[in-house]
Amino acid sequence: MNQKAMEYQKTVEVMTWLLDLDTETERKVSTYMQSVGIKTFFLNLESFDLPIEVLIKLQDLRAVIEAFDGDIADLDLDGEGGDA
Amino acid sequence: MSKDLRYTSNFLKGLTKLTGLPLKKVQQYAKENNPFNILEHPQVMEPNEKQLEKIGLLNEFISSYNLLKMHENENKIKLTSSSHSGQYFSSLLSGMKDKERFIIAFLDSSNSIIETKTISEGTVGQAPVFPREILKAAIASDCKSMVLAHNHPGGGLNPSVEDKALTQRLVDIFHPLDISILDHIIVAGASYTSMAERGYIPNNCKDRANYEPILLDGKSTVEEKSEEMQFDPQSEMEDEEWEL
Numbered sequence: 001m002n003q004k005a006m007e008y009q010k011t012v013e014v015m016t017w018l019l020d021l022d023t024e025t026e027r028k029v030s031t032y033m034q035s036v037g038i039k040t041f042f043l044n045l046e047s048f049d050l051p052i053e054v055l056i057k058l059q060d061l062r063a064v065i066e067a068f069d070g071d072i073a074d075l076d077l078d079g080e081g082g083d084a
Numbered sequence: 085m086s087k088d089l090r091y092t093s094n095f096l097k098g099l100t101k102l103t104g105l106p107l108k109k110v111q112q113y114a115k116e117n118n119p120f121n122i123l124e125h126p127q128v129m130e131p132n133e134k135q136l137e138k139i140g141l142l143n144e145f146i147s148s149y150n151l152l153k154m155h156e157n158e159n160k161i162k163l164t165s166s167s168h169s170g171q172y173f174s175s176l177l178s179g180m181k182d183k184e185r186f187i188i189a190f191l192d193s194s195n196s197i198i199e200t201k202t203i204s205e206g207t208v209g210q211a212p213v214f215p216r217e218i219l220k221a222a223i224a225s226d227c228k229s230m231v232l233a234h235n236h237p238g239g240g241l242n243p244s245v246e247d248k249a250l251t252q253r254l255v256d257i258f259h260p261l262d263i264s265i266l267d268h269i270i271v272a273g274a275s276y277t278s279m280a281e282r283g284y285i286p287n288n289c290k291d292r293a294n295y296e297p298i299l300l301d302g303k304s305t306v307e308e309k310s311e312e313m314q315f316d317p318q319s320e321m322e323d324e325e326w327e328l
Contacts, residue, residue: 032175036175040200057102060097063092
């Protein structure tokens with residue numbers, strides 16, 4: 001496994017613990033993320049072949065990271081803004 | 085973490101769902117405090133062991149996300165062949181089983197992806213494609229070339245007459261601007277077809293640029309519905325100025 005693949009794998013492992021993903025979903029997420037990149041993955045969550053309950057968890061995660069990432073925040077997530 | 089960061093109600097909901105912290109408690113805290121403090125100083129919420137573990141994992145994920153994104157900015161994904169493009173868009177469209185989605189990757193001079201954008205999303209059998217929207221996105225990204233892709237929810241891999249006509253229409257628009265259409269990938273399930281591999285990507289313009297919306301099911305044109313897409317004479321004049 002090269003350095004890049006290891007970085008993605010480490011990130012997906014953290015996601016697996018955080019979101020309680022099963023092994024098959026972990027494998028799928030890792031493949032998708034390495035194929036399109038982490039930003040494009042989160043921008044297009046609804047396009048991937050993932051179970052609905054996993055999609056909902058990933059959307060929750062996107063809602064958190066959009067606060068830190070202006071690119072992801074460009075998405076219309078029906079949020080009601082407020083100043084921190 | 086910067087105190088200038090903005091948050092939304094979705095941020096608070098996402099935070100509570102991922103960590104198990106009570107939403108009302110988090111909302112109450114956020115009324116008078118910066119809610120990002122919860123990630124930096126979780127003890128302010130008096131979390132239990134499980135919640136504390138999840139907050140730690142969330143912090144770890146955010147760090148990994150930022151690191152990977154930084155690496156991706158330095159080492160952008162390149163679409164250097166039809167197989168690269170096919171694998172890329174197969175991943176992106178593999179879950180679209182009940183509707184059509186039309187996506188474009190805008191590339192720089194080294195075929196690195198500047199941006200990948202969903203251009204339109206339709207129903208099971210059709211997706212309206214608005215050439216003006218593609219033109220706006222292409223100009224904004226300052227791309228040198230593009231790879232088009234859409235899915236066939238029905239499962240057929242063969243490019244339809246409409247797929248070929250759409251590709252030609254976009255070549256008619258972008259060839260005069262020195263923006264190349266490198267490929268058009270059609271995804272069905274886990275498989276894909278490259279129109280470039282089959283020799284279906286035109287090299288030259290066939291007609292004058294036509295900015296009327298296109299339906300991918302081949303029912304000619306559709307009415308533009310959104311306010312942004314409404315016809316205005318000034319736009320028409322600008323279109324005429326761009327003709328060959």
